[in-house]
Amino acid sequence: MLTDIFAKRYANRPIWNNYTRTEKELLVQAFSIISENIAPYYDADGKVNPNGKAFWEDIHNRLSVELGLKSLSQMAYSYQTAFAGKQTTVSGAWPIITVCENWMHADPVGVQDVDAFIKERLSLVEIAFRKKEAAVAKANAELPQQILKAKLRPAGGLRIPSDPAPGLKAWNKNLNEAFQASVDELNTRFRQAGCGLHYHNGFIQISEDPLFLKEAEQPFWQLVSDPLWKNVDIDMKEAIDRRDNGDRDPAWYAVRALESAIKIISDKKEWTRGGERGAHNYIDNLAKRDAQYIESWEAEALKAIFTKLRNPLGHGPGSAEMPSFTPQQTDLAIELCISWIKSLIKRF
Structure with missing residues (x-):
């Protein structure tokens, strides 16, 4: 499956000449938004969240294919240790989120192109946000049907005494607000890093005019995010x-x-x-x-x-x-x- 990624769209448009503390901070901060807010890999008890695991596997695989890699970083580990006076080999598989994290937080090596290096890592961020945004849009579209189903008993088609609509609407509102908060945080990080980037409607793009971005572009992207205006978008x-x-x-x-x-x-x-x-x-x-x-x-x-x-x-x-x-x-x-x-x- 083809996946549109930031690194390929902007391959011929240089953005970064150096990899400094500012760029490293941006990548760490962006990854944190994904791992903590967009798709947590572990639940509150520290156990693997099946939905989170599937999410990370999907974005890892999509980006790996586009970059021509089998995996973003090492999938397994193996090392020697002493146990009961003997050398023992310890081995295992890294959780997929760790595979992504190790790759995301690595530093450029030698003469590696830092511009491509940063763009590739921001592509993971873009794919994650796009995937989450699609899930939110799906939940929004399905909300009326979910409310209708919730009003009927599983058998007999009888209405339950309490109205489930307010609760479902509140859940949906929280879902949208949480995602928008993540988008706002990411765009704030872009602004703090001074890289002239902006995320909207599934894509990271260049937006170098802060005033026009605030007064026109941001309201524009919010308006055309409605499926009705898909072709405009x-x-x-x-x-x-x-x-x-x-x-x-x-x-x-x-x-x-x-x-x-x-x-x-x-x-x-x-x-x-x-x-x-x-x-x-x-x-x-x-x-x-x-x-x-x-x-x-x-x-x-x-x-x-x-x-x-x-x-x-x-x-x-x-x-x-x-x-x-x-x-x-x-x-x-x-x-x-x-x-x-x-x-x-x-x-x-």
């Missing part, structure tokens, strides 16, 4: 990855994300007629008199984005110059689309 992540790695046309993907948001709103509000031929028609749906979702000046501003940004990138230039943007223009295009999407969804 996917295309905007692609835009940011392409920008960060110097790939072609990141702005095109940002505008695609904006177009998806506009179409979803038009569809869900039942304003789509079926004869729309492009983004401009969907924008008109949002601006028409009986909808008044956006004002006419907003509609014109949105149309300009598609005319000036998307269309030149979406069509072959023929014999004309290949369209391109400066890094500053690319940042502007992405930030503009993020701001528009955030504004449109907040009205939904």
Whole structure:
């Protein structure tokens, strides 16, 4: 199974030149969040938690495959010791969390590429958070059905006297709040380390503008985490990855994300007629008199984005110059689309 990892997405984008105390602290802190909050390996009595064990085995195996390794570190140990006056061999298998921990806390050796070294270890963090986030999303989706099942007796279909809904909702709320607290802590650690990274919706990505991150990006990622906006989330992540790695046309993907948001709103509000031929028609749906979702000046501003940004990138230039943007223009295009999407969804 293919697993998208931070180390491969940013392989060609240098972030670290040195492995200092700051980087070591970040890796130790990130691992601690996973082992203590995201997926504890041991229960309160010190016994192995089967769910925790399965979680760690899965993230270990996924990352090992992507890095082309049989295991992240030694799976077993063996050493000689004296017992009753004789040399005895002691051997055994490390718990899988220890295999991950030994690898995570190791120092770079010799001329090892520290940039790749750190990115690979943050990939374990990314996979763990993504897996936990998927589990939380699954629990959220299944909550209504769980409440319905809990209201019925196992046999006979009779309702039980007490309402289980408040308890299940409280459990679900705690689950979401605990995960969000872990996300907030991880992003705080990134900020303290000064590495310009941010985790959101299953991915670690570069976010170098602290003000825009706080005012626009964080609210944006929270809004598009809802499954309804899945395609918006996917295309905007692609835009940011392409920008960060110097790939072609990141702005095109940002505008695609904006177009998806506009179409979803038009569809869900039942304003789509079926004869729309492009983004401009969907924008008109949002601006028409009986909808008044956006004002006419907003509609014109949105149309300009598609005319000036998307269309030149979406069509072959023929014999004309290949369209391109400066890094500053690319940042502007992405930030503009993020701001528009955030504004449109907040009205939904």
